[in-house]
């Protein structure tokens with residue numbers, strides 16, 4: 481693992497670099513890449529255009545594609561010239577290893593220690609194979625973090641303390657927090673450290689209930705933190721398989737046209753693109769930029785008002 485005591489210079493922060501045009505060209509090169517892709521909006525107000533934007537990638541349901549989307553949204557944002565930190569908030573450490581960064585060893589400083597003791601997080605930061613993506617890795621000692629945070633009495637605010645230190649460095653345009661599948665104090669504390677959230681869902685009869693529970697949890701956590709500025713940027717339907725049966729189709733239609741939460745994109749099952757890119761320690765946008773899979777992740781960045789179309 482390459483750890484950076486001092487984070488190396490990265491690309492300029494901009495929203496409309498030439499790579500945006502490249503992304504558009506890639507799209508043009510793939511006519512009919514997916515029937516559900518709509519044209520990107522040409523004129524949008526970006527969500528939180530100033531400073532470091534922090535998004536929690538969440539759903540208490542396991543295996544819906546949170547980590548896959550975190551890694552690949554990071555790739556799409558990086559392609560648009562954004563400087564991205566992937567904050568691996570899950571002790572499973574899949575975002576860490578998925579970007580070919582090693583988890584801290586038993587004698588290394590860990591995220592759990594930094595959060596609990598309000599230490600400087602910068603020594604944790606590791607470089608990935610993509611110049612403008614870094615990782616703040618997870619480690620197994622985070623399995624006890626929820627109860628450790630509870631013991632402090634101020635646990636709900638402690639991720640915010642760490643994230644504010646990261647914001648103050650001015651090194652990133654985006655921080656994406658890959659959450660574990662839980663509704664606990666550590667995930668609440670990560671939400672409270674965030675400006676907004678993207679909720680991953682799958683096509684399953686429990687998704688609507690799960691979505692309601694997730695949004696209710698956001699409201700609860702924000703009420704406790706006395707915040708009213710948190711925004712659910714949208715939902716992403718992951719691991720979509722077609723054709724689907726009538727029952728799944730009904731759920732899918734509800735998710736795509738959700739009455740209160742905007743559906744940003746869907747990610748079809750694309751095991752080869754996703755897993756072979758991961759094997760290279762790269763997001764799909766960097767490993768396979770001309771595939772429709774890369775375009776699905778760009779779609780999240782565009783529809784989520786995280787970047788502007790070139």
Ligand SMILES: Nc1ncnc2c1ncn2[C@@H]1O[C@H](COP(=O)(O)OP(=O)(O)OP(=O)(O)O)[C@@H](O)[C@H]1O
Nearest residue numbers: 542543544545546547548661719747748749750751
């Ligand atoms: N679009 C996709 N096509 C094919 N495989 C996928 C896709 N999305 C995710 N997967 C695979 O599904 C599994 C679960 O995905 P992932 O780990 O991203 O979900 P998660 O929500 O982060 O899970 P957890 O709740 O355990 O953190 C992984 O093996 C991943 O490679």
Ligand SMILES: [Mg+2]
Nearest residue numbers: 546547570574
């Ligand atoms: Mg995960």
